[in-house]
Amino acid sequence: MQVNGEFKPLIVAFCCNWCSYAGADLAGNNRLNYPAEVKIIRVPCSCRVNPMFILRAFQRGADGVILCGCHPGDCHYTSGNYYTRRRMALLFSMLDYLGIEKERTRVEWVSAAEGAKFAATMNDFVEKVTALGENKRLEDLRCKK
Amino acid sequence: MQEIKREDLIAKAAQLLADGTVDRVIGWKKGEFDYDVTPAVFTSKEELENEFVWNDFCGANFSKYLRKEAEKTESKAAVFLKPCDTYSFNQLLTEHKFDREKVYAVGVPCNGMLDDSKIKAAANGISSVSEENGKVAVETLYDGKITLERNEMLAERCVNCKSKKHVAYDELLGEDGEVLDSARFDEVAKIEAMSADERFAFWQNELSRCIRCNACRNICPACTCEKCVFDNPDSGVENKAIADSFEEKMFHIIRAFHVVGRCTDCGECSRVCPQNIPLHLLNRKFIKDINGFYGDYQAGAEAGSRAPIVDFTKEDLEPGEAVERGGENA
Amino acid sequence: MRKISLDKLNQLFAEIASKNSLYIPVDTAAGAKYEKYDGTQTMSDALNTTRSAKDFFFPQTENLVDFKVEGKNIEIKEPVNEYEDFVIFGARACDVKSFEILDRVFLADPVDNFYKNRREHGVVVSMACTKPAETCFCGTFGIDAAAPAGDIVCHKTADAVYFDAKTDKGAKLLESLNALTEDTDSAAVDAQTAQTREVLKKLPLAGLDASAFGADKTMEFFNRPEWQTISESCLGCGTCTFVCPTCQCYDIKDFNTGNEVKRYRCWDSCMYSDFTKMAHGNIRNSQVERFRQRFMHKLVYYPTNNEGIFGCVGCGRCMAKCPVNMNIVKVMRKLGGNK
Numbered sequence: 001m002q003v004n005g006e007f008k009p010l011i012v013a014f015c016c017n018w019c020s021y022a023g024a025d026l027a028g029n030n031r032l033n034y035p036a037e038v039k040i041i042r043v044p045c046s047c048r049v050n051p052m053f054i055l056r057a058f059q060r061g062a063d064g065v066i067l068c069g070c071h072p073g074d075c076h077y078t079s080g081n082y083y084t085r086r087r088m089a090l091l092f093s094m095l096d097y098l099g100i101e102k103e104r105t106r107v108e109w110v111s112a113a114e115g116a117k118f119a120a121t122m123n124d125f126v127e128k129v130t131a132l133g134e135n136k137r138l139e140d141l142r143c144k145k
Numbered sequence: 146m147q148e149i150k151r152e153d154l155i156a157k158a159a160q161l162l163a164d165g166t167v168d169r170v171i172g173w174k175k176g177e178f179d180y181d182v183t184p185a186v187f188t189s190k191e192e193l194e195n196e197f198v199w200n201d202f203c204g205a206n207f208s209k210y211l212r213k214e215a216e217k218t219e220s221k222a223a224v225f226l227k228p229c230d231t232y233s234f235n236q237l238l239t240e241h242k243f244d245r246e247k248v249y250a251v252g253v254p255c256n257g258m259l260d261d262s263k264i265k266a267a268a269n270g271i272s273s274v275s276e277e278n279g280k281v282a283v284e285t286l287y288d289g290k291i292t293l294e295r296n297e298m299l300a301e302r303c304v305n306c307k308s309k310k311h312v313a314y315d316e317l318l319g320e321d322g323e324v325l326d327s328a329r330f331d332e333v334a335k336i337e338a339m340s341a342d343e344r345f346a347f348w349q350n351e352l353s354r355c356i357r358c359n360a361c362r363n364i365c366p367a368c369t370c371e372k373c374v375f376d377n378p379d380s381g382v383e384n385k386a387i388a389d390s391f392e393e394k395m396f397h398i399i400r401a402f403h404v405v406g407r408c409t410d411c412g413e414c415s416r417v418c419p420q421n422i423p424l425h426l427l428n429r430k431f432i433k434d435i436n437g438f439y440g441d442y443q444a445g446a447e448a449g450s451r452a453p454i455v456d457f458t459k460e461d462l463e464p465g466e467a468v469e470r471g472g473e474n475a
Numbered sequence: 476m477r478k479i480s481l482d483k484l485n486q487l488f489a490e491i492a493s494k495n496s497l498y499i500p501v502d503t504a505a506g507a508k509y510e511k512y513d514g515t516q517t518m519s520d521a522l523n524t525t526r527s528a529k530d531f532f533f534p535q536t537e538n539l540v541d542f543k544v545e546g547k548n549i550e551i552k553e554p555v556n557e558y559e560d561f562v563i564f565g566a567r568a569c570d571v572k573s574f575e576i577l578d579r580v581f582l583a584d585p586v587d588n589f590y591k592n593r594r595e596h597g598v599v600v601s602m603a604c605t606k607p608a609e610t611c612f613c614g615t616f617g618i619d620a621a622a623p624a625g626d627i628v629c630h631k632t633a634d635a636v637y638f639d640a641k642t643d644k645g646a647k648l649l650e651s652l653n654a655l656t657e658d659t660d661s662a663a664v665d666a667q668t669a670q671t672r673e674v675l676k677k678l679p680l681a682g683l684d685a686s687a688f689g690a691d692k693t694m695e696f697f698n699r700p701e702w703q704t705i706s707e708s709c710l711g712c713g714t715c716t717f718v719c720p721t722c723q724c725y726d727i728k729d730f731n732t733g734n735e736v737k738r739y740r741c742w743d744s745c746m747y748s749d750f751t752k753m754a755h756g757n758i759r760n761s762q763v764e765r766f767r768q769r770f771m772h773k774l775v776y777y778p779t780n781n782e783g784i785f786g787c788v789g790c791g792r793c794m795a796k797c798p799v800n801m802n803i804v805k806v807m808r809k810l811g812g813n814k
Contacts, residue, residue, distance in 0.1 A: 051402050052374070052382075055395045060733045072459065082457035089467035090405060090434055090454070094398060096468050097337065097430050099345025107464040137345055140391035143732040174708075177679065178609060181800035183708045205799060209710060265795070271609050272679060286674070287606055354505055356526065356535070359747075360712035360798050376748055381731065384749070385713065386536045386741030388730065417798035419714050420525065421505040 001061070001145075009063035009129040011038045013122070014053065016046045018076035019111045020068035026115030034122035045069065046107075047080030051091045054105065058138035064104045064129035068118070071109040081109070100137045103128045146276045146295075148254050149319050151199040157251060157318060158197070158223060159190040167223040167249050171210050173203045179274040180261040184210050186222075199225075201276070204258035204300060206413050208233045208366030215243040224248055227255040228322060229302070231313045232409035232445030233366035238313070239448050240407070242369050252314035254322065257303035262421070264298055267291065302412025302425065305329035312446055329410065330433045332426055352393045354420040357385050361414035361424050367404040367444075374399070401427040406435065406452030409445040437470070438462055476664065477638045477649060477656035484636060487655050488512050488564070494651070495598070496561040498531070500524050509563070518565060520631075522608050523790055527720030528570040531563055532593045533577060535717075536741045539589075539727070543735040552735075556589070558596045562648065565602040568623030569613045569790035573720035574599065575624070576788070579781050580723050598648050600638075601625030605671050610791030612680035612804065618788060621671035630664045637664045680789075683804060687811035688774035690783045696775055697767070701809050706766035708799045713744030715793040715802070716769065721786050724750070745769045770806045 001008055015021040021042045027034065043049055046069025057065045067088060069081040088107045096102045108121045158170040174185035175198040182202045187193050207224055211234070214222040226234055234250060237243055259281065264274065270286030281293040296304075307329060309322025336344055362368050362375070375384040375396065383392045401408075401424075410432055414424040435442050439453040439461070462470070479487055489512075491497045497512040500519040507521035509528065541552040574594075581590035601623035604611075613620050622628070626645030630637040638656065640646040649656070675681065688696070716722040726743040729736050743750055745768045751758050759765050777786030787803055794802045 052395070052399055055398065056381075059391050059395070072461075079457065082459070082461065083455070085461050085464060086439070086454060086457055088464040089438060089462060090431055091398075091402060092464045092468045093434050094402070094427070094430060096341070097344060097427075098348045098394065098398070099341045099343070101341065102468045105464075105468075138391060138394065140389045140732075142389055142730060142737055143734070145734050176800050177794070177804055181794065181802075183800045183805070185708060186704075210708070213707075269606055269608070286609065286677070356717045358712050358714040358717045358744075360710070360714045363710040363712040364798050378728075378749060378752075383741075385726070385743065385747065386728070386739065388536050388739070388741070417712075417714075419718060419796040 007130060007133060008037050009126060009134075010061055011035075011064045011066065011122070011126055011129060012057040012062040013038050013040045014043050014046065014049045014065070014067045015040050015110075016048075016069040016076075016081075017042055017044050019070035019074065019109075020046075020118065022112035023068070023110040023114050023118040026112065027119040028115075030115050032115060032119035034119040035126045037126060038122050045075065045077055045080040046084040047075075047077070047087075049084065051087065054091065055138065058104075058135055059140040060143055061135075061139075063132070063135040064106075064125060066106045066108060066121070066125050068108050068110045068121070071111055074111065095138075098137075101132050103132055104135060104138075146279065147199060147201065147256055149199070151197065153318060154199050154225060154251075154253065155190075155193045155197055157316075158187065158193050161223045161249060161251075162188070162190065167221040168218075169214065169220075170223040170225075171207050171214060172225055173198050173205070178271065180259075180264065180271070186210070186214065199253075201257075201259040201274075201281075202261060203227075204303075204416060206230050206233055206364070206366055206411050208237060209364070211248060212237065212243050212369070215247040219247075221247050221249050223251060225251050225253050226311065226314060227253055228309050228311050229255070229307070229409070229411050231311045232308070232443070233411055234445070235313045235448040236367065236407055236409055236445035237369070239445070239450065240369065250314045250316075252311035252317040252321070254309065254319040257299045257306060259295070259298045260300040260416075263300075264293065267293055267298075300412070300416060301423075302410075302416070307410060307443075313448065330429060332423075333429050333433050336426065336430075348394075349390065351422050352397055353390060354422055355387070355393045355397070356420060357383065357387055357393075357396070358419060359384070360417040360419065362400055364413045364417045365400075365404065366409070366411060366413065367407040368400075370403075374403075397424065397427060400424075401431060404428065405431045406442070406454035407444050408432065409443070434467070438467060476659055476661050477653070478635045478659040479638075479656045480635050481631075481633075483655060484518070485514075487652060488518075489514060490652055490655060491562050491564075491648070494560075496559050497564060498561060499564045512564075522604060522606070522611070523567060523569075523792060523795075525792075525796075526718060527573065527790065527792065528563055528566045529573060529577060529720050529723075531561070531597055532574065532590055533581070533723065533725075533742075536739055537589060538737060538739045540738045541735050542738070556592070558592045560596050560598075562598045562600060564600045565629070566599055566623075566625065567602060567604055567790070568618050568620045569611075569788040570720050571599060571601045571623050571625045572613070572616070572618050572788045573790075576721045576777070576781075576784065576786055577723055579784070598627070598644050599625045600627045600629060600645075600648075603628065603630045603668065603671065605631070605667060605674075607671075607675060607678055608791060609679050610794040611675075611678060611789060612683050612791065613789035614675055614678075614681060615683045615685050615789050616785045616787060619672075620675060621668040630667055632663055632667055635663070637661075639664075680804060683807060684811065685774070685785060685807065688778070688785070688807070690775075690778040692775050693771070693779065696771060696810060699810055702763055702767045705801070705806060705809050706763045708801045709746070709762055709766045710798060711746050711748070711762050711765065712798065713746050714796050714798060716744035716746060717742060718792040718796050720788060720790055720792070721773070726750075745772070770803060773803065774807070
């Protein structure tokens with residue numbers, strides 16, 4: 001979206017309840033800055049994220065979608081994030097195949113102790129997506145304001 | 146030209162009916178023209194003799210009918226399976242989609258099936274299609290007889306046939322073939338080699354033709370959900386409207402994604418598309434990626450095998466790396 | 476009757492396109508399709524476009540109204556539809572007949588204004604067929620492919636296109652093109668028409684007879700056991716209904732964009748599981764019932780409500796596009812008893 005003539009990307013971050021959401025919390029507690037354009041959606045496990053969630057986020061106006069979960073091996077449900085890893089590898093590769101900018105999607109493992117990594121990841125992701133500009137290739141014209 | 150003759154299939158079917166092995170046979174039924182063949186269920190020898198066909202247009206995969214028939218009664222149904230059909234057969238077995246005990250599978254060798262749309266593009270007003278010295282002879286209403294090269298009229302999936310080997314059957318007619326070293330990923334690699342802008346333009350052009358008829362989904366042997374996510378009025382996604390180009394992309398990405406690791410690359414989606422969208426190139430991209438990322442895997446090659454999408458190793462590559470490597474996995 | 480030589484046809488297109496939007500059939504990788512003329516395309520000689528011409532009057536998706544909710548207020552926004560004057564060039568006899576079938580549905584009381592507006596703004600220039608395909612059976616429904624209806628009727632010969640205006644709207648358009656066309660007699664057209672009629676008689680489906688079907692035959696056909704067997708191959712996709720020029724069922728749905736709600740209508744297909752789905756459930760739960768509905772509608776219900784006119788025009792699109800080659804001809808053969 002454009003704010004005062006300047007492009008501010010809308011970022012949807014799916015965060016798993018056990019690690020990444022707590023990591024975001026820690027970032028907040030530690031007063032670490034990351035852009036307000038990041039909208040966090042809490043999910044029980046990164047594996048809960050269906051490919052359709054990611055596409056639907058783009059449809060409703062997201063310019064970038066990032067998925068954060070526990071580090072491989074640390075999943076609260078033992079193996080959820082291993083499945084996430086395979087699914088997203090295939091999905092992102094497919095999006096790239098369709099010509100959709102690969103910088104718009106990302107998976108990052110953030111533990112509950114990594115508040116600093118969470119903030120740094122978000123800052124970096126927002127910066128990359130800002131450089132790309134508005135999401136045009138996966139937009140739904142009906143959802144434009 | 147198919148190696149096994151129609152008469153042999155009828156004789157086999159009639160024998161299975163007569164000795165009580167089965168009480169019905171799933172086969173192909175002749176239509177108005179030589180090329181419009183419809184899947185059908187036969188219950189008597191007379192029916193078979195009058196209406197059964199086996200020719201170069203028997204491309205339809207019987208998976209959907211097989212599942213339906215196996216659920217109907219306690220008795221067995223016979224089904225004719227081409228090599229590629231046996232992969233779908235195994236895959237359905239893996240997913241417990243039908244009772245193996247209720248099906249008698251007869252393997253039939255296949256020399257590749259013709260694409261009637263290619264013949265129609267080459268000939269106006271087709272009154273008959275036949276085989277002549279290894280070529281396709283078409284009698285037309287306006288230009289007399291036209292002779293076409295059989296190889297050029299083959300369906301895309303048959304040009305890139307992955308296997309002539311039957312991976313499942315109770316009985317095999319004729320000789321079994323081998324798994325082939327096909328060039329089926331070449332087309333995918335060609336698209337991968339394009340720039341992102343070119344790829345986007347390519348798919349935008351292809352997918353914008355979609356009329357949301359759902360034929361690709363309904364024919365797909367791997368689409369076995371009782372209720373499709375696209376048929377759920379509460380999901381907020383379109384199942385029939387051409388509402389926005391986003392919806393088409395989402396439908397086709399999700400359609401292909403939902404059969405990842407289960408798609409045997411039978412090519413039915415592309416065969417049935419009324420708008421000639423090369424849908425198999427989406428499915429093949431996933432297959433190619435699976436092979437490149439997690440090791441070669443052919444869905445349906447072995448009943449009971451575990452698909453890579455429901456499996457993992459601790460050393461799997463990260464999604465970020467996958468995207469970087471995407472195009473390089475030949 | 477007016478004529479123009481073939482090499483000047485593009486000039487004529489340019490002239491029409493300078494005043495109205497002009498749509499002509501163009502060959503593409505996926506078969507012929509109507510495209511807006513921009514001076515670069517050449518007209519396709521294909522018999523049928525892959526999708527029918529009904530889209531011009533009854534598009535697959537159409538926005539009806541938008542709602543915006545803010546606090547306790549609901550703002551209702553009627554869409555501003557600007558209807559352009561347009562010309563469809565080269566519609567075949569079957570497609571032109573389909574407009575009449577749609578008219579009887581959409582222009583009957585209560586009139587569908589969206590459809591009516593488009594219909595009033597469109598001029599249909601039809602093209603007589605000379606080489607009907609093996610799948611053509613418009614003759615079964617009394618349509619003469621050699622002499623279509625339409626505002627202007629065209630005949631294309633080896634070197635010229637002949638025009639004959641049939642309505643006031645057509646006469647007006649044709650008159651505006653007088654500078655490009657010349658007056659002529661109908662000899663060439665008559666010869667071609669006679670020739671085409673001979674071809675039509677020899678088509679493989681020429682003997683297909685619909686007389687067993689028609690108005691008030693519901694009880695005769697509804698409970699026939701054959702429905703079970705012929706519907707068995709049907710996959711329940713919507714290909715036949717979406718390429719059909721006369722299928723007119725639609726659904727009205729809401730889409731929540733996040734900012735507002737868009738109410739739109741889109742084509743529906745009686746083959747789909749959510750067709751006729753209502754609060755209490757679905758009245759047609761099996762594919763047999765859905766399959767029967769489609770053909771009973773075309774062959775019995777529509778004629779019952781419309782003075783015996785059939786709801787099929789014999790264009791053959793469903794024959795060409797059905798994934799499993801099950802189509803209305805096979806249904807008519809099986810139930811109507813004609814071989």
